[in-house]
Amino acid sequence: MTLHLADVTEEELLARIVPLLQGPDARVLVGPGDDTAWLTAGDGRYLATTDAMVRGHDWIDEWSTGEDVGHKTVAQNLADIAAMGGVPTGLLLTLAADPRTPVSWCEDLARGIGCAARAAGTSAVGGDLSGADAGTVMVSVTAFGSMEGRRPVLRSGARVGDVVAVAGTLGRSAAGWALLREERGAVAPDLVQAHLRPAPPLAQGPAAARHGAHAMIDLSDGLVRDAGRIARASGVVLALTTDLLHDDVAALAAVVGEEAALDCILTGGEEHSLLATFADEESLPQGWRVIGRVEDAGDTRGGMLVDGTPRSGGGWDHFDASR
Ligand SMILES: [Mg+2]
Known part of the structure; x- marks a missing residue:
């Protein structure tokens, strides 16, 4: 039997996906679990960018797994940080999903996000979960980055x-x-x-x-x-x-x-x-x-x-x- 989002509490879902999102990062002073994350801000200036993916518009389930979607949304955000000449320092995740979405899909998504983030030397430090209309799944990632003292390349x-x-x-x-x-x-x-x-x-x-x-x-x-x-x-x-x-x-x-x-x-x-x-x-x-x-x-x-x-x-x- 497939476990859907409607079958679990938010706490249960977070307990499943948060460990998949994280990685060791000395720049994360307080990670998931509190009201906000607390990050070091490089030289006091930071890059910020966001990118969303919507099922049916930016991916179709026939081709993409949750893990694929996680990898891609992180890649899109971190390419924007790189395009300024910066390095990523943390990610925030928002997931708005139809309650009938399988929990396993969300775990796959988190696995993809965590894997792509760790490969880039960063991790997801927090996020938000919301319900959505039947059929709707929207994944949004916000990334922060540091120029390490340089000027950004415009x-x-x-x-x-x-x-x-x-x-x-x-x-x-x-x-x-x-x-x-x-x-x-x-x-x-x-x-x-x-x-x-x-x-x-x-x-x-x-x-x-x-x-x-x-x-x-x-x-x-x-x-x-x-x-x-x-x-x-x-x-x-x-x-x-x-x-x-x-x-x-x-x-x-x-x-x-x-x-x-x-x-x-x-x-x-x-x-x-x-x-x-x-x-x-x-x-x-x-x-x-x-x-x-x-x-x-x-x-x-x-x-x-x-x-x-x-x-x-x-x-x-x-x-x-x-x-
Ligand atoms: Mg771009």
């Missing part, structure tokens, strides 16, 4: 003449999503895994900051779309060269075909790799590769070129009614 710092560089994979999450939709997941389980449990190169965020990155963002909504955000925030043009993406295309082409591979790389969302601009190639930390250059925007407000052709849009839009 989207607005790209300068004409910079190189555009990326750390991490490109297009793999979108390719995995395409395989799931086509019911061909067995062809490349590693790509499906990249979609269900993105593993951002979190350490590359602080590394880029230490190496003097001028601007940075994580690739949540597609390379062209997110690079466009740096371009407009900085008032420059980011000019990408697909020749420099040759290895990324080759890695996906065998599974999805060459044209779809390039499309996944340029417009695929939820990759959570890091995109940054640096003064020159010599400034790149190990693990970064050049994919383009920053050019003058002239009298435009800035934007994207791919092989010299203007590109905009593409990628993921949460409120796109055409899906």
Whole structure:
């Protein structure tokens, strides 16, 4: 018989999931169990970000386990901390769920959150539980982070003449999503895994900051779309060269075909790799590769070129009614 949320008290549920969320972290002075957590705040300044996932919108149970959802929501939040150049210092979790949700699903969620958090050197320090309408499950994670005394790397710092560089994979999450939709997941389980449990190169965020990155963002909504955000925030043009993406295309082409591979790389969302601009190639930390250059925007407000052709849009839009 399946145990549902309606069958257990809040205390019983917390007793099951809190141990799964935690890990040793000297920065957590008071963890779960009191009215709030008490955290050290680095140098007195801290990063804060939040990201929610809703069943049916951001995942479907047919493809994602609770553990997958936990991994992904932590990855989304911590990629944002990394994209500023910071390191995570703690997470808060809110779960609003239909009382008929299996308790085991919540334990899986907590296991995924705890596992992804510990891998990044942090843990969940508290949260909130709420009931929700039939069928509704919403998971929200709020992450805190420290710049360790540095300045954050903003989207607005790209300068004409910079190189555009990326750390991490490109297009793999979108390719995995395409395989799931086509019911061909067995062809490349590693790509499906990249979609269900993105593993951002979190350490590359602080590394880029230490190496003097001028601007940075994580690739949540597609390379062209997110690079466009740096371009407009900085008032420059980011000019990408697909020749420099040759290895990324080759890695996906065998599974999805060459044209779809390039499309996944340029417009695929939820990759959570890091995109940054640096003064020159010599400034790149190990693990970064050049994919383009920053050019003058002239009298435009800035934007994207791919092989010299203007590109905009593409990628993921949460409120796109055409899906
Ligand atoms: Mg982001």
